[in-house]
Amino acid sequence: MTQSSTITIDLAKTVFQVAFFNKFGVLKSNEKMTEHKMLSFIVNHPEALICMEACSSAHYYGRKFEGQGHKVKLLPPHIVAKYRAGNKNDANDALAIYEALKRPNIYSVAVKSISQQDLASLLKLRKGYIKQRTQVSNRARGLGAEYGVKLPEGITSLKKRLPDILEDDGNQL
Incomplete structure (x- = not known):
């Protein structure tokens, strides 16, 4: 473990x-803070190790804190959950992050650079669009089947044949 103080943050909106x-691992405070108060708190603790769950906004804050000279660790949420004592709430989550951090052989997620985050976002968006396209084509095939019209599988075949199928006066669509 590090010789400096440690700050764990349960991120929220x-x-x-x-x-x-x-630096001895003694809990000194565990409190709710607005973003402004949290950022001021972090500035007042230079060179602290900051640990958060690798979730929404973690990479943004990770870059921000690293830019201020802090060491940042992001832990996967499924690992942190194993170390939560008591009910799931923000205070217990912040303590669970620290408990997980203390364990040997716990891996952390690297803070993504802006370009890495941009690429990951594009890939996530693309995957979402492909999933939606597949859902729409499956719905169209299901709807066509309700009228006795068999639409081809595969997006290329469906795109090619759909206009002719819709214009066909001989089917019940």
Whole structure:
């Protein structure tokens, strides 16, 4: 473990749970903070190790904190969940992040650069569009089957044949 203090953050949209541990691992505070208060708190603890779950906005804050000279670790949420004591709430989540961090052989996720995040976002969007396209083509095939019209499988065949099928006066569409 590090010789510096450790800050664990349970990220949220507006209110963040921030737990602060001194260099000996003693919990000094675990409180809810607005984004502004959290950022001020971080600035007042230079060279702290900051640990968060690798979830929405983690890479943004990770880059921000690294830019301020902090070491940042992002832990996968499924690993953090194993170390939660008690009910799932923000305070317990911030403590669970610290517990997971202390364990040997726990891997962390690297903070993505802007270009890495851009590429990951594009790939995620593309995957979503392909999934939606597949859902629409499956719905069209199902609807066609309700009227006795068999639409071809495969998006290329469907795109090619669909206009002729829709214009065909001989089917019940």
